[in-house]
Every structure is written in C-alpha cells, then in structure tokens.
Amino acid sequence: MCAEPRLVPRFALTGLPAGHKRFASLCSGGSGMRASRAVIGNRIGVVLCLLYLMIGCQPQQVVKPEKPxxxxxxxxxxxxxxVERAAALVQARGSEAFPELGRRPSVWSHDDTYLFIAEAGTNRIVVHGADRSRLGADLTTIKGAEGRSFGRWGLEALATRDHAWIFYKRARPAGGAPVWKASYLKRVETSSGESYIVGSGVYDLKVDRRFVTELVDMAVARLQEDGRAALKLVRERDxxxxxxxxxxxxxxxxxDVLADPLYPELERKNQINLKSADGRPIQRDLIQLIQTESAGWQTGYLWPRPYGGKAGHKDIYMRRVQVGRQTLGVGSGLYVD
Incomplete structure (x- = not known):
C-alpha cells in the first residue's frame, strides 16, 4: 500500500539536500508566498507528492494458476x-453420468485413454469414449485383433465377482498396429436397480506386483467356481x-504341473525336482509356500523367458486354493530385470 501524502513542515527541511528541499517546499507551500499563491502551491504540492509517492506502486500482475x-x-x-471413480459416478447418477463420461476430449477421454460402459443385462455398449460406432455392439461378440474373445471372458468372470480383467490386442485410437492392452472392468448397480459394466484399459501396461496378484485372484475365483474344469481354460495360450x-x-x-500355457512342456508331468537356471529348487520352494501360507512371494529365480527368450530374474506369487479334496497352488510372476 502507498502511504497517504502529507504536507512537509518547514522545520523538517533542515539537513535535506538542496533538490529535496525545493521539492519539500512545494509540498509545504512556502511561507513567503501570498495567501492565494500559497493555496495554489499547496494544491500543486499535494499533487506532486501523490505522484512522487505513487512511483513504484505499479499494479501487480495477476498470475492465474495453471490448470492441472x-x-x-x-x-x-x-x-x-x-475405473472405480467412473463406476462410482455411474452408481450414484446412473445413465445421467453417461454424457460426461463419454465426452471427448475430457478427463475421462483423451489420447489413448477412454471409458466404455455396457448394460449388464443386454451386454450392449452404451458409452464408448473413443469410437461411437461401437455403441450398441454386444460385448460378448467383440474380439481382439488376435481373435481373443475377451468380451465373453470378461462377462464370465463378472458372473461371480464385481471386477475382472481382460487382455487382448487392439490398435490405439490414433491408429497403427495392434498392441497389447489390459482392461479393468467393474460391475455396479444403481439405486434404481440398473446394472452396468464400466471399463477402461492401458496399452502395453507394465506388469507389476499388483497386476500379478489381480491375475492370480481372478484365476482362483474361476477354479473355485468351475473346479478342475477351469484348468482347460488356464492352459490356453490365447x-x-x-x-x-x-x-x-x-x-x-x-x-505336478496341472496347467502352464507358456511352458506347455512342463504340463501334466511331475516336476518336483524342477530347478531354476541358477540351480534353486523352485518347485519344492513353491510347494512349501502353499503348504505353510495362504499366499506369498518367492523372489529372484533365474528363469528363461517364454518363446525362447533370455533368462531373467523372476519373482513369483502363489496362492493356495482348495479344489475338491485337493490343495492346489495358483501362481504367476514378473521379471524384475
């Protein structure tokens, strides 16, 4: 804030430089002037004082915060x-949330990111943030570029759970060759009784520990539902x-290895003496884990990558599941190097 101007008394001129004394005299009006001139001088002095005091009091530039x-x-x-944030909106607002969730560009739909929503009863797509031509399509008939029936698999998984994962190859919204995509699905029911499936995915999603545990949990749920019949589905490489x-x-x-789609040469054989590339008794370690814990990790095994790839260090997650009278171990893992 600029200070209010005031008249400078004559006794305050002592010790001021000559130039400042002359300026201060203008502000005070000067005692040797006649009354009329003194009034005019005082007014001029006040104006000059105001101008002097306002120098440097420039208005500050307002900086608007950048949008995130x-x-x-x-x-x-x-x-x-x-996905769960979007699902919460659908659960609270029902179909009234669809225009917001399907609008592009928006926080829900931009670049490679978009939502899709299907009616749980009819399996018809009612929102697609990247391709409106898919509206009305039956989710059970949609396949990936490699022919995977991912829509049907997702609905089968959601029959007993409120969330599921589907994996397939698809071109990005901007085009190009199909690449791997992992999509997460969430089933929600509105207060009016309508049921919807809300989903979104990430192209070339990097596998991490949360991904591995989600994948194992989904397989365990399928084994608990279908029993040993689910092993046939687990064995499918596609x-x-x-x-x-x-x-x-x-x-x-x-x-015994009951199912392993990427290492079928190990299937339906006893592999109790199976060792990792660095000589660790991997099969015995995994068996001990499921016998002593309901779930857990074994880490750092040197294991060949699928399709003839170079061996890398792999962390393995196991979960115990009871199928009939038999105790099974369901596992998956990720390369950490």
Whole structure:
C-alpha cells in the first residue's frame, strides 16, 4: 500500500539536500508566498507528492494458476482407481453420468485413454469414449485383433465377482498396429436397480506386483467356481490368463504341473525336482509356500523367458486354493530385470 501524502513542515527541511528541499517546499507551500499563491502551491504540492509517492506502486500482475495437466492411468493401481471413480459416478447418477463420461476430449477421454460402459443385462455398449460406432455392439461378440474373445471372458468372470480383467490386442485410437492392452472392468448397480459394466484399459501396461496378484485372484475365483474344469481354460495360450509374457500356472502339492500355457512342456508331468537356471529348487520352494501360507512371494529365480527368450530374474506369487479334496497352488510372476 502507498502511504497517504502529507504536507512537509518547514522545520523538517533542515539537513535535506538542496533538490529535496525545493521539492519539500512545494509540498509545504512556502511561507513567503501570498495567501492565494500559497493555496495554489499547496494544491500543486499535494499533487506532486501523490505522484512522487505513487512511483513504484505499479499494479501487480495477476498470475492465474495453471490448470492441472490431464493425465492418463499408467500403472495397475492407477487404472483400477480410474475405473472405480467412473463406476462410482455411474452408481450414484446412473445413465445421467453417461454424457460426461463419454465426452471427448475430457478427463475421462483423451489420447489413448477412454471409458466404455455396457448394460449388464443386454451386454450392449452404451458409452464408448473413443469410437461411437461401437455403441450398441454386444460385448460378448467383440474380439481382439488376435481373435481373443475377451468380451465373453470378461462377462464370465463378472458372473461371480464385481471386477475382472481382460487382455487382448487392439490398435490405439490414433491408429497403427495392434498392441497389447489390459482392461479393468467393474460391475455396479444403481439405486434404481440398473446394472452396468464400466471399463477402461492401458496399452502395453507394465506388469507389476499388483497386476500379478489381480491375475492370480481372478484365476482362483474361476477354479473355485468351475473346479478342475477351469484348468482347460488356464492352459490356453490365447486364453484369458495370459498377458504378454505373464501367465497363470497351477501345481499341486506333489509337484505336478496341472496347467502352464507358456511352458506347455512342463504340463501334466511331475516336476518336483524342477530347478531354476541358477540351480534353486523352485518347485519344492513353491510347494512349501502353499503348504505353510495362504499366499506369498518367492523372489529372484533365474528363469528363461517364454518363446525362447533370455533368462531373467523372476519373482513369483502363489496362492493356495482348495479344489475338491485337493490343495492346489495358483501362481504367476514378473521379471524384475
């Protein structure tokens, strides 16, 4: 704030430089002037004082805060949070939320990120943030570029759970060659009784520990629902439990490999003496884990990558599940180097 101007008394001129004394005299009016001139001088002095005091009191430039950048989910955790936020809107507002969730560009739909929503009863797509031509399509008939029936698999998984994962290859919204995509689905019911499936995905999602545990949990749920009949689905290399170089495998406590879609040469054989590339007794370690814990990790095994790739260090997550009278171990893992 600028200080209020005041008249400078004559006794305050002592000790001031000559130039300042002359300026201060203008502000005080000067005692040797006649009354009329003194009044005019005082007024001029006040104006000059105001101008003098206002020098440097320039209006401050208002800096408007920048709008936060619109970001896309990049990790498993971020994708789950993104979909569940959208699902919460649908649960609260029903179809009234559709215009907002389907608008592009928006926080919900931009670049490679978009939502899709289907009616749980008819499986018809009612929102698609990237391609409106898909509206009305039956989710059960949609396949990936490699022919995977991911829509049907997702609905089957949602029959017993409120969330599921689907993996497939698809071109990005801007075009180009199909690439791997992992999508998270969430089933919600509105207060009026309508049921919807809300989903979104990430292209080339990097596998992390949360992803691995989600994949294993989904396979366990399928085994609990369908029993040993689910092993056939787990064995499929192009099935719902394979994503890039990550797969679900199933063993029993005797060391038999009941299903492993990326290493079929190990299937239906006893592998109790199976060792990692660095000589560790991997099969015995995994059996001990499921016998002593309901779930857990074994880390750092040197293991060959699928499709003839170079061996890398791999962390493995196992979960115990009871199927009939048999105790099985359901596992998956990720390369950490």
């Amino acid at each position: 950048a619109v970001t896309s989910p990049r990790t498993t955790e971020e994708l789950i949070t993104f 099935g719902p439990f394979v994503y890039m170089q990550t797969q679900v495998f199933v063993i029993n406590t005797r060391g």
